[in-house]
Amino acid sequence: MKVSALYVYPIKGLRGIGLESAEIGPQGIRHDRRFMLYEVQATTSALKKIQLDTHPACALFQPQIVSGSQNGDSEIVVRFLGDPPQNGRPEDENGDSMSVPLEPNLSTLDKIEVDLHGSPASAYRMGDSYDVWFSRRFGVQTILVYLGDGRRAVLGNTLLPKAALGQQRGWITPLSSYISGTRQGGEDSTPWIAFSDVAPLLVASESSLQDVRDRLLGGHLVEMYKFRPNIVVDGQSEDAWAEDFWAELRIGAENTLQLTGNCVRCVSLNVDYKTGKPAEGEEGNVLKRLMKDRRVDTGSKWSPVFGRYAFLGGRHSKGITVAVGDGVEVTRRNAERTVWDWPDL
Structure with missing residues (x-):
């Protein structure tokens, strides 16, 4: 597989900006959702x-x-x-x-x-x-x-990167330290996020998007930008929805991402980007069509899944650079799908 697209969203909620290369740190792509x-x-x-x-x-x-x-x-x-x-x-x-x-x-x-x-x-x-x-x-x-x-705390356990799970078994204590401003163990010892929803990065696959277009929407075109990913992979050599089980990706020679949770979807998929209103016709039914058979996360059983949330691999604390065209390899897979557990969301 290869990286086929990169996006940054400097102001959360607004349209994204396509990039040819991106600097990625612990809080995601530089300037993302600040x-x-x-x-x-x-x-x-x-x-x-x-x-x-x-x-x-x-x-x-x-x-x-x-x-x-x-x-x-x-x-x-x-x-x-x-x-x-x-x-x-x-x-x-x-x-x-x-x-x-x-x-x-x-x-x-x-x-x-x-x-x-x-x-x-x-x-x-x-x-x-x-x-x-x-x-x-x-x-x-x-x-x-x-x-x-x-900085915002990462809540729950399944959305935390693997390296942080040991120190986060009782996540209320680290969360309290964020609120009080007394973080322990160094400036970045506990993962944190900017105004990203729940994790610094969102990874999506073109293979899965093609399945949405061909099977769920009957050939109707829906663009990847509606799913608001940061990193898009072309999906070559991987079946549609294989990313449900991806636990770790290697991009380039040694850069790794830890994939920690599913992205559960909402009515934002139905927005018409030309009018700034809910879309009409099949374009306004994207969420409904996904709900047909993509409600696969038992922690959020009413919401369909598209894409995986990710953190920068632990040894890359100072960041990496990723470019469109970089090779991507799945280096670790989960035996079962992860379960959504962000509190009250």
Whole structure:
């Protein structure tokens, strides 16, 4: 097999960016999901995550990483592909954009406590200009936050990399240390994640996507980007859905990934990326078709599985570089499928 595609999502929920090569560290592809958008609830001021399943308009925002801008710093340029907001400004008429510093100066930002899937973190508000721009396009009060030096705990046991299982048998203790900020045993002794859902990386197979197209959708084309993977493998020499049992992959000569859990799917698969709304026709039935025979994880029995969550192999603590075209080999398989156990998700 070979790596056939790589994707990074600097702002969680928005469209991804295709890469030819990627630097991968313990928290995944560099710059992946370091930013996130939250809706501020009108009546309670509580924060609600903005993702494709709840806010399909996310599909209308296309980010691009631009290096060496006028001030010498890299930026994320986000272009809005939808209709200009009502009562918009003149610059809205031809597809406006917003620039976000890729690595903001934390000393200028206000801290805010956020939560994603029950794993809290301290983050930073980017400020009013960003909030106003996104709010006008989503149609709800929105804030943009940056994780910065915050970190989220990995919950449960099956989603942790193999090297961490021994120290994580009682995961409540390490979780408490994240919340209190008193991590034991060194800066990165316990795995942590950014604004990825539950693990730093998501691996998907083109063989399985082809089966979805041919068998489940009757030849209807569905693109891989709807499944939002980080690493796509071409699936050559492996049957469709063989990845359900993959435990470890070797990419290139010695780079390894530990695959720790299944990715259970939601209605985000049904979003029309052209309209930013639930799709019509067969394109809007992708989740339903997957549910036909892909509810294979007993820990989340109502959700179909597509893809596997992964962590960087333990000996690669300083990171690796992976490129499209790199060879991929399955070096360890599980005898049975892993079971989903992220608490309350």
